[in-house]
Amino acid sequence: MTTTYETMYILRPDLGDELIEQAVTKYQNLLRDQGAEDIQIQNRGKRRLAYEIKKHRDGIYIQLNYAAPATAIVPFERAMRLSEEVIRYLTIKQEAEQEKPATAKEEKPAKVAATV
Secondary structure, three states: OOEEEEEEEEEOOOOOHHHHHHHHHHHHHHHHHOOOEEEEEEEEEEEEEEEEEOOEEEEEEEEEEEEEOHHHHHHHHHHHHHOOOEEEEEEEEOOOOOOOOOOOOOOOOOOOOOOO
16 A cells, blocks of 8 residues: 655755755655655755754755655665765655545535524
8 A cells, every 4th residue: 555755855065966856866766766656856945944954054955756655765864864964854645635525515504593
């Protein structure tokens, strides 16, 4: 069973464009090897951090949205934790979108008469 996840990670700001692409490709391939599908990558660019992390004031934000089995998350996060290029990461499980029942008109709540 696959679940939808979102992972945001921050790379060191001193990495060049080529190293950023290599890091993004490395984590994308790691997810694919673990059975992830529909991987969407968004490079959010270099931004100022709210507070200093590992003596860095800026970071390069990368967002991944993907569908993967739950067993894929542990090796993926372990690789990030051991990497020197990633200074922070966070993976969240997306809630499944529930479809609304198709009705012509929605029911309105009954009004309650106030008694004095």
